[in-house]
Amino acid sequence: MTEKPLLAVTIGDPSGIGPEVVVKALQDRSMYAIMRPVLVGTVGVVQKALDTIKSTDTVVGVDTAADAKCEAGTIEVISPGDWKDIEFPVGKHDAGSGAASHLWVEEAAKMCIAADVEGMVTAPVNKESWFIGGSKDTGHMEVFKRLTGSSYVATMLVSGPMRCMHLSTHKSLGDAVKYVTTENIMTATRLTQKMFKEWGFDNPRIAIAALNPHASDNGLIGSEEADEIAPAVAQAIAEGIDASGPHPADTVFNNASAGKYDVVVVMYHDQGHIPIKVYGVEESVTVNLGLPFLRTSVDHGTAFDIAGMGIANEVSMIEALKLGASLTSKKGLST
Numbered sequence: 324m325t326e327k328p329l330l331a332v333t334i335g336d337p338s339g340i341g342p343e344v345v346v347k348a349l350q351d352r353s354m355y356a357i358m359r360p361v362l363v364g365t366v367g368v369v370q371k372a373l374d375t376i377k378s379t380d381t382v383v384g385v386d387t388a389a390d391a392k393c394e395a396g397t398i399e400v401i402s403p404g405d406w407k408d409i410e411f412p413v414g415k416h417d418a419g420s421g422a423a424s425h426l427w428v429e430e431a432a433k434m435c436i437a438a439d440v441e442g443m444v445t446a447p448v449n450k451e452s453w454f455i456g457g458s459k460d461t462g463h464m465e466v467f468k469r470l471t472g473s474s475y476v477a478t479m480l481v482s483g484p485m486r487c488m489h490l491s492t493h494k495s496l497g498d499a500v501k502y503v504t505t506e507n508i509m510t511a512t513r514l515t516q517k518m519f520k521e522w523g524f525d526n527p528r529i530a531i532a533a534l535n536p537h538a539s540d541n542g543l544i545g546s547e548e549a550d551e552i553a554p555a556v557a558q559a560i561a562e563g564i565d566a567s568g569p570h571p572a573d574t575v576f577n578n579a580s581a582g583k584y585d586v587v588v589v590m591y592h593d594q595g596h597i598p599i600k601v602y603g604v605e606e607s608v609t610v611n612l613g614l615p616f617l618r619t620s621v622d623h624g625t626a627f628d629i630a631g632m633g634i635a636n637e638v639s640m641i642e643a644l645k646l647g648a649s650l651t652s653k654k655g656l657s658t
Contacts, residue, residue: 327356327393329359329391329439330358330444330648331363331388332361332445333362333424333427333428333431333443333444335445336421336452337420338420338452339420339625339626343631344446344621344637345637346369346376346378346380348637349398350378350380352395355394357649365407366402366407368411380397382397382398382399382400383400384401384407388440403426404430414631416452418456418457421456422458424449424453425466428448428463431445435615436616442617442651444620447626448463449625464478467618473613473615475613476614478610480596481646481656482603486579486586487587487589487594488586488595488612489592491590499592504551508555508588509555512531512588513564516529522650522656527586528583529564529567530566530586531588532570532572536573538569538571553569568588572589572594575587580602605638607642608643609621610646617650618647619650621643
């Protein structure tokens with residue numbers, strides 16, 4: 324791709340900090356040197372966010388992504404549905420905010436599926452607001468799986484050299500443990516290798532984390548390592564994947580941050596989220612694997628407690644935009 328990638332950027336829940344972090348990120352004019360952003364939301368919400376941060380940028384509505392000129396100083400917004408003139412409350416759960424933000428995610432995904440844009444970057448939504456707004460989807464991934472028919476979609480978190488590919492995310496700890504099977508680990512590991520090769524890694528070094536303390540101490544503390552994880556590692560190696568493990572989780576992330584591994588396959592949500600957010604919470608970004616299009620996202624929530632105050636930190640959104648631009652431009656994982 325020689326032209327800067329055209330990316331749909333959802334503004335998130337209008338009652339939260341999403342609109343603010345999006346417009347703050349676009350005050351960094353270097354964003355326009357690497358990408359062409361078109362927002363999905365409403366002109367009114369974006370204007371309100373610009374007023375909050377005292378920006379003089381202009382907001383205009385466009386009908387399609389192709390209509391957007393994507394020039395610094397002018398923010399272009401696609402406004403699907405009947406939400407254009409709605410005034411949303413700030414700093415609280417709201418059915419309208421939930422319904423609108425859900426529609427905006429759907430619209431951006433459909434733009435990706437239709438190849439109207441090269442990928443999408445998402446600001447935070449609120450699951451409770453989605454629920455009270457009538458959505459049956461519990462999050463972004465459920466929307467994407469439903470619209471694309473993708474059977475397996477995974478979440479990877481990135482913060483600098485730290486990359487954690489999650490075997491599972493929004494499962495209870497009990498259900499997450501049951502999900503630790505050789506078959507599931509192989510599915511995640513194969514997808515990880517496939518995507519990293521597409522992103523420029525000749526033979527990605529994949530560390531597979533253990534589940535139990537001390538990688539079970541040879542079966543003294545649980546059996547999942549011997550029964551499920553080690554067989555997956557052996558199978559991956561037999562398939563030519565540069566995999567290793569099971570690695571004790573209390574040491575593998577230190578080695579990953581030092582550059583020994585390109586990515587760690589983690590067994591459950593907090594096993595991957597905690598080290599990423601300790602390493603660099605402000606810079607962390609979410610990437611979905613297994614979709615027919617690229618999606619990156621901020622790695623934080625709607626922060627209703629500070630919404631509308633102009634104090635939200637936009638660094639994660641900047642990093643999500645940079646990573647989205649890099650991956651859709653085939654420049655790899657570098658941000």
